[in-house]
Amino acid sequence: MKKLLLSFSLLFASFCFSQANATYQTRANLVTETNITQHVTDLVAIGIRHGDATNLTRNRAARDLIIQKYKDFGYIDNDAQPAIDEISTQTFTANSQSLQNIIVTKKGTTYPNEYVIVCGHFDSVAAGVGANDNGSGVATILELARILKNVPTEYSIKFINFNAEEDGLLGSKAYVTNVVNSTTPKMKIRLVLNIDMIGGIASQNNNTVFCEADNYNGTTTGTKTTNDAASLTFTNQLKTYIDNYSGGLTGMMSNAYSSDYMPFENNSEIITGLYERPTNKTSGAVVDPNPYYHKSTDIITNMSLPYVTKIAKGVVGAVQHFAVASTSTTLAVSDIDKTKDFEFFPNPAKETLNISLDPSITDFSFEISDLNGRKILTTKNQKQINTSQLKPGIYIGTLETEKATVNKKFIIQ
Numbered sequence: 166m167k168k169l170l171l172s173f174s175l176l177f178a179s180f181c182f183s184q185a186n187a188t189y190q191t192r193a194n195l196v197t198e199t200n201i202t203q204h205v206t207d208l209v210a211i212g213i214r215h216g217d218a219t220n221l222t223r224n225r226a227a228r229d230l231i232i233q234k235y236k237d238f239g240y241i242d243n244d245a246q247p248a249i250d251e252i253s254t255q256t257f258t259a260n261s262q263s264l265q266n267i268i269v270t271k272k273g274t275t276y277p278n279e280y281v282i283v284c285g286h287f288d289s290v291a292a293g294v295g296a297n298d299n300g301s302g303v304a305t306i307l308e309l310a311r312i313l314k315n316v317p318t319e320y321s322i323k324f325i326n327f328n329a330e331e332d333g334l335l336g337s338k339a340y341v342t343n344v345v346n347s348t349t350p351k352m353k354i355r356l357v358l359n360i361d362m363i364g365g366i367a368s369q370n371n372n373t374v375f376c377e378a379d380n381y382n383g384t385t386t387g388t389k390t391t392n393d394a395a396s397l398t399f400t401n402q403l404k405t406y407i408d409n410y411s412g413g414l415t416g417m418m419s420n421a422y423s424s425d426y427m428p429f430e431n432n433s434e435i436i437t438g439l440y441e442r443p444t445n446k447t448s449g450a451v452v453d454p455n456p457y458y459h460k461s462t463d464i465i466t467n468m469s470l471p472y473v474t475k476i477a478k479g480v481v482g483a484v485q486h487f488a489v490a491s492t493s494t495t496l497a498v499s500d501i502d503k504t505k506d507f508e509f510f511p512n513p514a515k516e517t518l519n520i521s522l523d524p525s526i527t528d529f530s531f532e533i534s535d536l537n538g539r540k541i542l543t544t545k546n547q548k549q550i551n552t553s554q555l556k557p558g559i560y561i562g563t564l565e566t567e568k569a570t571v572n573k574k575f576i577i578q
């Protein structure tokens with residue numbers, strides 16, 4: 166939800182930042198336009214996902230789709246393994262409907278109780294499918310969650326997909342009230358990075374992105390000023406990371422308003438955000454509002470997928486800094502990719518399921534569970550699994566090595 170572009174004047178303090186970290190850059194480069202495209206396409210295919218009675222079925226289908234994607238990346242559903250509790254939902258009421266926020270928690274190594282929250286709403290307005298608003302943000306957060314899955318970070322990270330943002334930030338308000346402030350002690354938040362509408366405009370130039378700081382010293386409708394300076398510091402850093410990791414975009418400082426970071430801002434948390442900055446091909450002027458904003462024309466062909474891909478790379482770079490990700494190359498991305506690339510054959514299988522994986526992976530465990538998360542069997546270092554006891558159906562195979570945990574589905578005929 167973005168209504169207007171506010172004029173702004175920020176003093177640009179000069180900060181000293183280190184150069185892009187090579188390991189962070191390698192991970193940022195794991196963002197692919199194919200994945201971004203797939204995520205937006207899958208979400209849009211569901212249709213209008215507004216959180217009201219008319220669209221409730223699709224709102225819930227979107228919720229389920231996003232949760233399944235997190236599971237596919239290896240995050241554990243709390244229904245399946247409550248002790249691990251990586252994927253959870255928060256239910257609240259909006260438009261007389263029971264709606265859910267999706268929250269995925271990645272535990273930090275040094276500060277497990279202090280969180281970097283990366284959020285972006287997944288609901289759409291009732292008028293359209295919201296490819297840009299906010300399929301673009303959802304796709305970015307999914308890529309981030311996939312790439313960081315097995316990367317240790319000092320701070321914990323919460324990837325949050327809020328619901329009912331389009332009805333007045335209702336999902337994020339419910340989260341701040343009923344989770345952040347209701348936890349004892351109160352949840353400690355290092356930073357909230359909100360990502361809402363970063364798709365740009367296909368027919369225009371998309372070379373810059375707004376990095377949004379909390380700047381409410383009497384200039385706008387925001388309420389808290391105690392958190393402004395810290396927000397400005399983080400947002401300046403965000404701009405630097407966009408410049409360093411996105412592969413060609415320039416971050417531009419702007420002000421935060423009208424999206425899911427605002428309930429956090431009003432709660433004195435430190436916030437920052439990303440918002441598109443398409444410019445007219447001829448005049449160079451910023452195009453705002455986006456002509457497709459909140460319309461039935463907010464579809465994939467009207468936005469720029471390469472632009473979202475670049476912003477997502479910047480986000481992967483930035484969040485590694487904010488959460489202090491390991492710079493060790495021991496957990497090389499190539500190893501994670503090797504694990505990720507394992508295959509089943511035949512699939513569908515009958516009596517025997519074979520696992521093909523990179524020959525360098527010799528120490529691994531394999532687990533089969535059903536779609537309800539019920540564990541059926543576990544094996545160690547076996548590439549040929551006896552599946553004669555399994556009933557026909559769809560199952561989830563989880564391959565776990567020292568470096569990665571990957572889930573893939575297979576079918577028993």
Ligand SMILES: [Zn+2]
Binds near residue numbers: 166330
């Ligand atoms: Zn939005």
